Amino acid sequence: MADDSSLASSYAGLNDRAFKRLAAYIESELGIRMPDTKRVMLESRLQKRLRVLGIGDYDKYLDKVFSPDGASELVHMIDAVTTNKTDFFREPDHFDILSSRLLPGLLTQGGRQHLSFWSAGCATGEEPYTLAMVLEEFKLSHPSFDYNIVATDISTRALEKAQNAVYGSERVAMVPLSLKKKYLLRSKDNAADEVRMKSILRDKIQFFRLNLMDERYPFDGLFDIVFCRNVIIYFDRPTQEALLGRMSSCIRKGGNLILGHSETxxxxxxxxRGIAPTVYERL
Ligand SMILES: C[S@@+](CC[C@H](N)C(=O)[O-])C[C@H]1O[C@@H](n2cnc3c(N)ncnc32)[C@H](O)[C@@H]1O
Incomplete structure (x- = not known):
């Protein structure tokens, strides 16, 4: 039997036609821009799938993905082409402004003590778990406050990891020690060097798969605060505007949308309307 390296070298590269076919699908269905400069990245990410399936070229692979029984492979393909980079306490000033300004404002204006949050494009869960830690801490000084978090992503693999809530110790380096002690459990297996988010956080978050390109979002009520950080950066401008329009209609008036620092x-x-860098209020 051929070893991995000889199999890999037997793959025909991602030719023009296959790349265009793939890029057209990714742009129209996922919103993610796929200029020619992404071709090498796409090829290397998908090569593993071809190897797993024992398929020798990308045309055949795409025939399979887009065939009537290609749904399960489509999930793998989407996992492979999305970029799930994230961190605990990423862009930490957003969490500072949340506790010092947004939450006190919403609780005073609205008179409601239960607030709803959406982490749109939550990747492997670091963002919603960070949010839950920050909200738990806020609760200590506001005992009647409570919350729920909906966290969505298109990547099934990322969502599985998020739901599992287990992270290598190096992944939680950014979590302050006092919060680690309160909200993280050490793995019983010392060799594993892993931690798990405690159920006090896990129970507050509902994860599910959602394509932000969908025409309608399946929520009954409105959110008070939506985090959509480092997601639309991959989309073209008309797609960003349409998506943010749909997202805005899911936010209560006076509520907030928070984007990533490189998004505008x-x-x-x-x-x-902007109220702080990359922090917006719903009019
Ligand atoms: C770079 S991560 C950002 C994670 C987190 N929000 C943060 O700022 O750390 C972008 C996420 O957006 C997701 N994504 C990309 N296109 C999407 C789409 N059309 N619908 C839903 N999620 C999408 C990706 O799967 C990925 O997990």
Missing amino acids: LTGMSLPL
């Missing part, structure tokens, strides 16, 4: 709404016509 400048020039878009949306019912949102």
Whole structure:
């Protein structure tokens, strides 16, 4: 039997036609821009799938993915092409402004003590778990406050990891020690060097798969605060504007949308006004 390296070298590369076919699908169905510069990245990410399936070229692979019984492989393909990079306490000033300004404001204005959050494009869960830690800490000084978090992503593999809530110790380096002690459990297996988020956080988060390109989002009520950070950066501008329009209609008036630091709404016509860098209020 051939070893992995000889099999890999027997794959025909991602030719023009296959790349265009794939890029067209990814752009129209996932919103993610796929210029020619992404071709090498795409090829190397998908090569593993071809190897697993024992398929020798990308045309045949795409025939399979787009065939009537290709749904399960499509899930793997989407996992392979999405970038799930994230961290605990990523862009930490957002969590500072949340506790010092947004939460006190919403609780005073709205008179409601239960607030709803959405982490849209939550990847492997670090963002919603960070949010839950910050909200638990806020609760200590506001005992009647409570919350729930909905966390969605298109990547099934990322969501499985998020739901599992187990992370290598090096992944939680950014979590302050006092919070680690309160909210993280050490793995019983010392050799594993892993931690798990405690159930006090896990129970607050509902994870599910959602494609932000869907025409309608399946929520009954409105959210008070939506985190959509480092997601739309991969989309073209008209797609960003349409998606943020749909997202805005899921946010209560006076609520907030938080984007990643390299994302901007400048020039878009949306019912949102900037109140701090990359923090917006729903009008
Ligand atoms: C770079 S991660 C950002 C994670 C987190 N929000 C953060 O800032 O650390 C972007 C996430 O967006 C997800 N994503 C990309 N396109 C999507 C789509 N059309 N619908 C839903 N999620 C999508 C990816 O799967 C990925 O997990």
